[in-house]
Amino acid sequence: MSKFRKKGKKSQPAVNTAALPDIVFMLLFFFMVTTTMRETTLKVENKIPFATEIEKLERKSLVSYIYIGKPIKELQPVFGTAPRIQLNDAFKTKEDIFQFVEMERDERDEAERNLITWSLKVDQKTEMGIVTDVKQELRKANALKINYSTKKTDKILN
16 A cells, blocks of 8 residues: 555645736726827817828827817707817807917927917818818918818729
């Protein structure tokens, strides 16, 4: 007979969960750092048109957006269905654009003020009259670096 006996079934040791809080906090920190919050709440319909020749903006931190389109359905009883200009989170008129440009410039560093790109996010069904008015007001405010936001398409739509 042997001197060593086996003591019944061997059980698996419990799973060590000591590192679990570290992993959870690491994931939480990762998502907090990489997630960007939407800066403005859209109050206008904004179906952006398609284009074939587009360029991606280098520094999105130097872009200020001007939204143009008809108000969303929830706001149409109050504001109607005519195209409106949205600056930040409020509807404004074309006369308010000069003040908006000055406020946006004041928020930036001195070296970056002339590098701001004014991006027009215009609904594809909006007529060009209001867009032309906005561009004229931007010109008066000496905001001359303007672009139109579009989506990329591989073919030309008729």
